[in-house]
Amino acid sequence: MSVPGPAGGVAQAGVGGLVDRLAANPLLVAGVVAAVLVVFVTLVFVIRRASRSSGERLRRVLAEYDRISVLMHPNPDPDAMAAAQGVAELAATVDTEANLQHPGLVRHQENRAFETVLDLNLDRIGAAAGLDGEAVVLVDHNEPRGFTGHEQVSPVAVVDHHPGDGTGSSFTDVRPDYGACATIVAEYVEDIGLDPVGPEGEDSNGADETLPPDVSTGLLYGIQADTKHLTKGCSPAEFDAAEYLYCGIDEEALDRIANPEVDTEVLEVKARAITDRDVRGAFVYSDVGTISNVDAVPQAADELLRLEGVTAVVVLGETDGTLHLSGRSRDDRVHMGKALQAAVGDIPMAEAGGHARMGGGQVQKDHMEGLGPGEGVSREQLRERLFDAMTGDRQ
Numbered sequence: 001m002s003v004p005g006p007a008g009g010v011a012q013a014g015v016g017g018l019v020d021r022l023a024a025n026p027l028l029v030a031g032v033v034a035a036v037l038v039v040f041v042t043l044v045f046v047i048r049r050a051s052r053s054s055g056e057r058l059r060r061v062l063a064e065y066d067r068i069s070v071l072m073h074p075n076p077d078p079d080a081m082a083a084a085q086g087v088a089e090l091a092a093t094v095d096t097e098a099n100l101q102h103p104g105l106v107r108h109q110e111n112r113a114f115e116t117v118l119d120l121n122l123d124r125i126g127a128a129a130g131l132d133g134e135a136v137v138l139v140d141h142n143e144p145r146g147f148t149g150h151e152q153v154s155p156v157a158v159v160d161h162h163p164g165d166g167t168g169s170s171f172t173d174v175r176p177d178y179g180a181c182a183t184i185v186a187e188y189v190e191d192i193g194l195d196p197v198g199p200e201g202e203d204s205n206g207a208d209e210t211l212p213p214d215v216s217t218g219l220l221y222g223i224q225a226d227t228k229h230l231t232k233g234c235s236p237a238e239f240d241a242a243e244y245l246y247c248g249i250d251e252e253a254l255d256r257i258a259n260p261e262v263d264t265e266v267l268e269v270k271a272r273a274i275t276d277r278d279v280r281g282a283f284v285y286s287d288v289g290t291i292s293n294v295d296a297v298p299q300a301a302d303e304l305l306r307l308e309g310v311t312a313v314v315v316l317g318e319t320d321g322t323l324h325l326s327g328r329s330r331d332d333r334v335h336m337g338k339a340l341q342a343a344v345g346d347i348p349m350a351e352a353g354g355h356a357r358m359g360g361g362q363v364q365k366d367h368m369e370g371l372g373p374g375e376g377v378s379r380e381q382l383r384e385r386l387f388d389a390m391t392g393d394r395q
């Protein structure tokens with residue numbers, strides 16, 4: 001008689017044993033096969049999802065809604081408007097209606113020309129209650145701002161090229177290395193296979209697969225506007241997007257946006273700023289007097305900074321008892337935001353600040369004249385203070 005030794009027991013529990021048990025139990029076989037299948041299907045799903053293009057992924061998110069609000073930042077610029085236009089086009093391919101909304105105003109003449117020439121239908125909101133859609137998609141900024149209740153808005157998708165921590169609940173695509181948000185959106189419409197067609201080629205193709213000329217033109221101008229016409233802050237993606245959009249450009253519309261008729265007052269204020277400029281070394285100050293269009297002040301400052309040998313400028317204009325200051329610097333020695341703050345910081349109710357290269361401020365005239373606790377500052381003293389702040393003698 002032989003008794004099975006310990007070695008036989010191990011073999012029994014090993015591969016041979018498993019095969020035996022499988023043979024005896026068809027249910028177990030089915031279980032193992034099912035488990036393998038589940039793993040396989042999950043893997044395929046994960047790989048496919050990862051390799052799906054961003055445009056396709058955003059389109060799937062949009063497809064879940066009948067109507068969305070595409071929200072731009074306050075006072076939208078061409079890049080924001082173009083990105084919104086592109087997202088609306090993406091939404092249209094899945095029969096989702098898009099409402100283009102923004103807080104603030106479309107002010108600068110270039111922005112107004114963009115809106116008019118491309119016949120955009122923009123909707124201005126003052127509060128979160130004005131948002132019109134089942135979901136909100138943010139473009140060209142990543143956290144809602146500039147309207148009442150903005151902190152309660154949680155976007156479903158965020159598409160942006162500014163640094164920041166804002167995210168969408170289903171989709172987030174923030175690329176700070178890109179020059180424009182329109183570039184990202186141009187990639188989306190290319191991802192889903194839309195072909196840009198120019199004004200002549202319109203209607204020649206199947207309408208579903210084409211990108212209309214107003215959208216191509218808008219996206220290209222959005223890219224140009226945010227990159228100083230492809231000279232500043234570009235990544236290779238801007239050039240790729242421009243190449244893709246090229247066939248769909250409406251040159252006449254592009255020219256009308258790029259060279260809008262300028263408000264007479266803006267030109268007059270620029271002329272006054274140049275004629276009456278006070279130049280001291282590389283720094284310029286100009287008081288343009290009373291104005292009705294506040295936007296003329298920063299535009300005059302931009303113009304003055306172009307003068308040869310000038311590295312920092314401040315322009316002052318007056319409306320209804322308020323002095324508006326606008327400063328520009330391309331001088332590493334002058335932090336414009338801090339300089340303006342140093343000049344007006346001790347005047348009651350005065351506001352000033354900004355970045356190194358760009359700053360602005362407002363001073364109430366009656367506070368300059370000594371109303372309240374302050375002793376008062378004359379316009380002449382303010383001029384001296386501004387020069388001192390630019391040279392670093394006042395901090």
Ligand SMILES: [Mn+2]
Pocket residue numbers: 079080140161179180181226
């Ligand atoms: Mn932008």
